[in-house]
Amino acid sequence: MYLRKERLDFVVGSGHQTRSYLLWRNGFLYEAPLTWYVRARKWDLSPGYHEGRNSRFAREIEPTCLACHAQGTQPIPWTYNRYQVVGGPLGCESCHGPGSAHVQNPTDTLYHWSRWPKARQMDVCSRCHLEGLTVQKRPGWRPGDTLAAFYAVFLPERPELGQAGIASHAERLLRSACYREGGLTCATCHAPHPVGAVPSYDERCLSCHTRGCANPAHPRTGCPTCHMPKGPTTDIPHTQFTDHYIRVVRGGLSAGPSPQPRLICATEAAPDSAWVAEAYFRWYVEGEGGAAVGQAAERLLERWGPPLFLAQLYLWMGRPEKALPYAEKALTLDTTLRTLEAFGYAAEGAGQLKQAFAIWKELTRRAPAYPDALFRWALVGYQTGALTLPQAYAVLDSLCAMQPWNPQFRYNAAVLALQRGRLAEARTHLAAALQADPDYPPAKTLQKTFLPSP
Known part of the structure; x- marks a missing residue:
């Protein structure tokens, strides 16, 4: 066992x-x-x-x-x-922003929720309670900023209106007439700093739904029970969450069948085409939507997307030779970790090992704490002769000290130790690889073929 x-x-x-x-x-x-x-x-x-x-x-x-x-x-x-x-x-800072800035300027309205418009209040909650395929337009968002200026959040179109994810509270609430016409926000029912007795949800509903309104309360208690039913979520098993789409629930709520997987933007009506392309790319690499989403992402990125995402898309599709020119173009625009890494994998997969080694070497210089770059540099360096066997093994040995639980590092260290004739070290690394993952195929083959138990 x-x-x-x-x-x-x-x-x-x-x-x-x-x-x-x-x-x-x-x-x-x-x-x-x-x-x-x-x-x-x-x-x-x-x-x-x-x-x-x-x-x-x-x-x-x-x-x-x-x-x-x-x-x-x-x-x-x-x-x-x-x-x-x-x-x-x-x-406090999660909802009110940096405390240091508040100390420097206590009157700044950025830190006073009561002075914010309803939409800005909702943006703070939406940052975490509007989960989807999030495209970052620019960094630096903080509470009080307009969320749509920094992020575009996309959601798969759901044919059934009753379907909701575990963190879809904001998206569901925004559909509700209570929000659109009645001014209800998250804080209406979820007081962030409650003092004294907290009113029941029914009492909050009855503050608007009196006899004089167009939709007076039904003469019974338990408003959320009927109008915000609990049910399973689409993304997390074994959970029951309250649906924040406040409505008269009727059977068979359906928007009609969707002819193909499609995304909708929850943060703005007309998102930029580049953000749409990136969202489809993220949808595909997260393993949802299948081939149709991959094809849509490819078409959108070829027309509007940055070359880095096209390079990454083709790498995910197992087409490194197609990814390489886009990775080269991406390098002319920036030299971030993801860009250098994409070029390294594309060059390596396309058989351009000298180019790959040069990039992995540069990445190890910039990212000495990033183990994957060290790993690829050692392997490609040994394959091309740029690193000797002892040099490559020394890098793998150091990686095993950095991440002793990594079966890939352990297995490759065992292979190099075996080539050096160090059977005891090879067996130690191999045993650690199989302890981390007893089903790791290369390690099982190595054990059976070259390093049977003594």
């Missing part, structure tokens, strides 16, 4: 619906594969691990994942999931 024990460092979730767990290893942050689903009272795979995407303990948690769960995170530059500080629970 296979047994693996890991220490869990952080808990994510309020505990009302789910409790997920994070591992922090040598600065690298990952999601554990098991989540406790409260209502079902059962353990099951964590979000992101379903539908054949079980990566064991290796699902990387990037800053965009943490933004709505933690405050004060300090990611290490030129990495994806490595942090100096993971941060703590959400606090």
Whole structure:
């Protein structure tokens, strides 16, 4: 029987619906594969691990994942999931912005919710409670700013109007006449700083739905029970969430069948074509929508998208030779981690190993804390003769010290150790690879063929 024990460092979730767990290893942050689903009272795979995407303990948690769960995170530059500080629970600054700026200018309306228009108040909540395919237009958003000036959020069109995701509160509420005509916002029912007895949801409804209004309250209690029914979410299993689309619920709520997968923008009526193209790209690489979405992303990106996304799209499609010219063009525009990485993989996949080695070498100079760049540099360097066997093995050995749980690093270190005639070291690395992933095919083959147990 296979047994693996890991220490869990952080808990994510309020505990009302789910409790997920994070591992922090040598600065690298990952999601554990098991989540406790409260209502079902059962353990099951964590979000992101379903539908054949079980990566064991290796699902990387990037800053965009943490933004709505933690405050004060300090990611290490030129990495994806490595942090100096993971941060703590959400606090004042999550909704009110930097406290230091407030101290410098206490009268700045940016920090006073009561002075904001309704739409700006909703933007703060929407930053986390409007989950979808988010395209960042520019960095620097903070509470009080217009969300649509910084982000475009896209959602798959749902034929059934009753379908909702676990973080679709804002999108659903915006459909409601109570918001559009009655001025209701999230804070109407969810007081951020309650003092004294909190009014019931029925009392909040009755503050508007009196006998004098066009839609007076029905003579019974429990308004949300009928008009905001609870139900399963489309994206997280074993959960029951309140649908924030306030309405008279009728059977068979359907917008009609959608002829093909399609995205709609929840933050603006006419989004820029470049944002639409990026959204379809993200939809495809996240594994949803299938080939039709990939084809749509390709058409849109060829016309409006930046070359980096086209390069990444073709890499996802397994077409590195098609990706390479777009990666080369992207390098003329910027030299970020994602751009350099895309060029490295495209050049490597297209057989341009000398070009790939030069890029991986440059990336290791800029991103010494990014293990994947070191790994590719060592392997390609050894393949091209730019690095000797001892040099390449030294890099792999250091990577195994950085990430001893990584089966790919361990397996390749075992191969190089075997080539050096160091059987004991090879067996140590191979055993660690199989302990991390007993189903890792290359490691199983190596063990059976070259390194059977003594």
